[in-house]
Amino acid sequence: MILAPTRELALQIDEAIRSVAAGARIRTVVIIGGASRFRQCEAMRRGAEIVIGTPGRVRDLMNTRELSIATTERFVLDEADRMLDLGFIKDIRHIVSALPTRRQSALFSATMPAEIAQLAAGLLRDPVRVEIAREEATAPKIAQSVRFVTASGKQALLAELLREPAFKRVLVFTRTKHGANKVAEKLEATGVQVDAIHGNKSQPQRERALRDFRTGRARVLVATDIAARGIDVTGVSHVINFDLPAEPESYVHRIGRTARAGAEGIAIAFCDPAERSTLRQIERLMGEKIPVVGDIPPETQQSRPQPPQNRRGGPGRWQSRPSGRQGMRSAA
Numbered sequence: 001m002i003l004a005p006t007r008e009l010a011l012q013i014d015e016a017i018r019s020v021a022a023g024a025r026i027r028t029v030v031i032i033g034g035a036s037r038f039r040q041c042e043a044m045r046r047g048a049e050i051v052i053g054t055p056g057r058v059r060d061l062m063n064t065r066e067l068s069i070a071t072t073e074r075f076v077l078d079e080a081d082r083m084l085d086l087g088f089i090k091d092i093r094h095i096v097s098a099l100p101t102r103r104q105s106a107l108f109s110a111t112m113p114a115e116i117a118q119l120a121a122g123l124l125r126d127p128v129r130v131e132i133a134r135e136e137a138t139a140p141k142i143a144q145s146v147r148f149v150t151a152s153g154k155q156a157l158l159a160e161l162l163r164e165p166a167f168k169r170v171l172v173f174t175r176t177k178h179g180a181n182k183v184a185e186k187l188e189a190t191g192v193q194v195d196a197i198h199g200n201k202s203q204p205q206r207e208r209a210l211r212d213f214r215t216g217r218a219r220v221l222v223a224t225d226i227a228a229r230g231i232d233v234t235g236v237s238h239v240i241n242f243d244l245p246a247e248p249e250s251y252v253h254r255i256g257r258t259a260r261a262g263a264e265g266i267a268i269a270f271c272d273p274a275e276r277s278t279l280r281q282i283e284r285l286m287g288e289k290i291p292v293v294g295d296i297p298p299e300t301q302q303s304r305p306q307p308p309q310n311r312r313g314g315p316g317r318w319q320s321r322p323s324g325r326q327g328m329r330s331a332a
Contacts, residue, residue, distance in 0.1 A: 001072045001099070003092065005082040007032040007203055008210065009076055010052050012232055013078070016049060026050065031067070033057045036204030041066050055083070056092035062098060064181045072099050073164040077123065080116050081249075089119070096123055111249050141259040146269040146279065146290045148297050154242055154270045161240070161268070162192055162220065168237045169213070172222045173254050175243040183242060184222045194220040197231075225250050234260050241269040244278045248285040273297070 004010040029043045031053030044051070044067060051058075051067075061067035076098070077083065083092060105124050109116050112131075115286040119129060135268045149157050161167060174180045177198040184196040195209040195218045214233050223231065225245060236258040245251050251269075258265025269290065271279050283289050 001058075001075070001095075002068055002076040002078060003055055003058065003083070003095070004052065004078045005088065007034060007054060007206065008231065009079065010054055011207075014052050028052060029108060030146045031057050031061060032203065034201075034206070037061075055088040055095065059094055060096065064287075069095070069098055070100060073103055075099055075103055075105045077105075077107045080107050080119060081111045082111065084115050084119070093120075105148065108200075112255065126330065139262045142255055142267050143264070144255065144269070144290050145293045146271050147293050148295065149270050149272060151272045151274070154272070155183065157270065158183070158237055158240065158242060159187065159192075162187070163221075166237065168219070169216070169235050170220045170238045170240060171213075171231070171233075171236050171241050171254075171257050172220060172240045173245070174222060174224060175246065177224055179243065180222045180224055184220075186224075186259075187220060192220055193218050194222060196222040198224040216303045225254070231257055232260075233257070234263070236260070237263060239265065239267045241267070244269060244275045244282070245277075245291045248278070251282045252285070268293075 002010075002013055004013055010030055014028050014096045017026070017028055027046070027048045028050045029040065029048040029052070031040050031044075031051060032331070033054060033056055037057075037198055040057075051069075058067065062069065072086045073155055077092065083089070100211065106128075107116075107120050107123060124247065143167050147157065157171065172183060177200050180196045180198050184194050187194040197206050198203075201209070209218065209221060210233070213221040222233075222242075239258045241251065241254060245254065255265075255267035258267060269279070279290070
């Protein structure tokens with residue numbers, strides 16, 4: 001049993017397993033929301049050695065007794081930090097409670113905040129921690145820059161940048177689903193080939209959006225952070241942070257969608273006065289200043305640093321976290 005936070009990541013894991021296990025007759029089944037429940041159940045009835053799913057759909061099929069995990073031998077929780085961000089903890093605990101006591105468990109997380117350590121302690125027995133740290137927080141082939149612009153001026157700036165032919169395949173990140181739709185609609189009105197991908201889209205819509213982005217039918221893909229670790233598309237020329245992410249680590253994952261497979265890429269961040277404290281946290285995480293393009297407006301009372309927020313929205317002390325991929329494993 002492999003749990004992943006997003007549909008796209010679950011499908012990527014399935015594709016990777018099929019590639020590695022070619023000729024081994026290992027059957028896999030993907031269980032995700034937004035896709036045909038009937039077809040997933042039919043595939044399970046034919047039998048499978050590996051089940052890959054998102055927590056919500058897995059728990060749903062467990063509740064209807066269409067899926068039993070009582071004989072599971074190995075359990076993998078992938079992208080555990082994103083699981084917490086997306087609020088899957090109750091589903092995960094429900095699923096884990098139905099697993100056999102004797103099993104091998106593995107937990108993978110790109111960051112290791114206190115919440116993940118607590119989750120690991122509850123899921124794993126006498127775990128072994130394996131940490132793979134990067135020498136640099138971001139890929140050296142990504143040329144980064146930040147442009148100071150008011151929130152009301154971001155859309156016009158984005159449209160202006162997209163007039164440049166060099167912006168061939170562009171991934172734009174927003175904080176909210178509504179924001180992604182709004183940005184995509186305004187770009188489409190100007191004649192830009194664009195699509196949006198986020199949690200409110202059905203699975204066929206999300207797959208079509210990714211397919212069109214990969215093939216070049218859509219020049220621009222507007223996404224929320226749900227896609228930051230679920231999009232694996234080569235040839236992304238630019239990543240534009242229309243909104244800076246709520247957490248500094250998400251910035252690293254966002255811009256990592258460009259400069260893949262040894263290529264070079266460009267990452268541009270839009271920053272309005274209310275986001276200046278977030279920009280400072282991002283720079284602190286990376287240990288470097290992001291070069292500024294254009295004028296630097298004077299700071300106002302509203303743009304001065306505010307107390308950082310913890311994951312629950314309350315004040316808390318910001319701390320840098322390991323940027324490498326980390327894992328915990330326990331053979332039970």
